[in-house]
């Protein structure tokens with residue numbers, strides 16, 4: 001949505017005004033100063049009862065390095081790391097110049113780092129370190145299931161990066177193994193641990209947007225300039241030299257090129273839906289009360305990299321198999337769907353590679369207001385003007401909490417944020433945490449508390465069963481695009497006890 005800087009500022013002020021107007025959190029009563037981070041306050045955990053959890057990190061590439069940078073030393077004691085690629089083992093300690101990947105040496109100091117052991121494979125890490133209690137896994141999608149199951153089998157709790165697995169049958173195997181071994185299985189959809197999303201969702205569940213019938217979600221990037229495609233990574237000289245006799249097949253890859261560029265191939269990745277779309281569909285399902293979707297259809301194509309003279313712009317040979325533009329439409333049940341099957345909410349999702357004007361986020365169009373989340377950093381809120389008072393991008397709002405039937409948005413009489421909104425903004429702090437630190441803190445807290453309960457009872461907020469729901473949406477989107485058909489979701493796919501899965505469903509495959 002094209003908003004002026006002034007309109008964006010008003011939208012952000014409106015969001016904070018609404019959080020202040022609706023929020024029941026303790027920090028508004030003046031306790032925020034006593035809480036070191038907001039994560040515990042929002043997600044129901046505190047300092048660890050006991051020593052930090054002994055942890056191993058498996059996969060220290062782009063995302064593993066972010067997680068190492070964000071890991072919470074008061075909750076985690078890193079015993080060892082493992083990565084097949086020498087360059088990424090080095091990067092884990094040295095960082096790479098990016099502020100999100102500063103490296104362990106800068107974060108923990110040389111003395112602590114000297115105690116952290118380094119291995120090439122997850123198997124060596126598991127064999128050498130029986131004392132490790134939990135692992136954080138950030139490896140390519142095709143090996144999520146195998147490595148998670150190996151770690152659970154070795155008696156470790158697991159935090160595995162999203163997308164949970166390459167297919168739904170694998171997701172079910174992971175959940176069952178965690179149950180058999182009585183270990184926790186968390187999956188890294190970090191929006192479950194984002195204070196920004198938690199507040200945004202409070203506003204949605206509080207009814208401030210009215211009836212939501214449409215959500216538009218997207219992740220748009222422009223990789224069309226030369227050498228801009230971060231998924232088509234160069235293979236480094238150090239890795240080529242060191243790994244020339246390495247048996248890649250044993251570890252799930254045909255070659256070093258496939259290990260490095262795993263997102264581009266069907267065997268190793270799940271395309272734009274798995275890598276990007278799963279984040280937005282996760283957010284949409286949170287906003288829609290974590291209900292399972294009813295149906296999906298879509299179009300996907302290699303509309304840039306597959307077109308002669310376009311995708312070869314960077315002059316590199318491009319062997320990609322995945323689509324570079326995807327557009328899907330999902331139908332979700334609305335709040336009254338059980339009583340009336342017309343109550344449908346439509347979510348559209350697009351991910352493209354040739355324009356970044358609208359980068360990423362979700363726009364919720366409600367009968368009383370519009371909410372826009374942007375880049376996991378901002379939320380903007382606008383009121384509809386149909387009640388005769390001003391609405392739309394220029395209007396400042398307040399929350400009228402006393403309305404019969406629940407709180408509502410009303411147009412503000414003043415042209416500045418209220419004192420409560422200013423103090424909310426202060427309590428929320430400057431830089432917004434994306435949730436990585438909080439997801440690791442909470443896993444460690446649940447380990448020490450022995451909490452295997454549901455999220456409603458303080459357990460993991462994104463456990464295997466929830467994450468499988470996200471995987472089902474992303475992977476069924478891929479099937480709908482491949483088969484060029486509308487697919488109805490089956491409840492049994494979402495049940496870990498059932499063997500049913502979209503990729504083996506005769507109706508889907510027909």
Ligand SMILES: NC(=O)c1ccc[n+]([C@@H]2O[C@H](COP(=O)([O-])OP(=O)(O)OC[C@H]3O[C@@H](n4cnc5c(N)ncnc54)[C@H](O)[C@@H]3O)[C@@H](O)[C@H]2O)c1
Nearest residue numbers: 059061062063064082083084085088121122138139161162
């Ligand atoms: N939550 C998020 O926002 C987010 C963002 C980016 C990536 N991710 C996820 O993180 C995962 C990793 O992505 P990435 O960008 O870091 O990929 P990457 O290619 O940069 O890193 C993956 C690393 O795993 C290593 N590896 C593979 N098999 C191994 C094994 N058996 N033992 C030890 N190491 C092994 C590889 O050598 C590689 O260095 C993916 O699942 C991706 O979807 C999540």
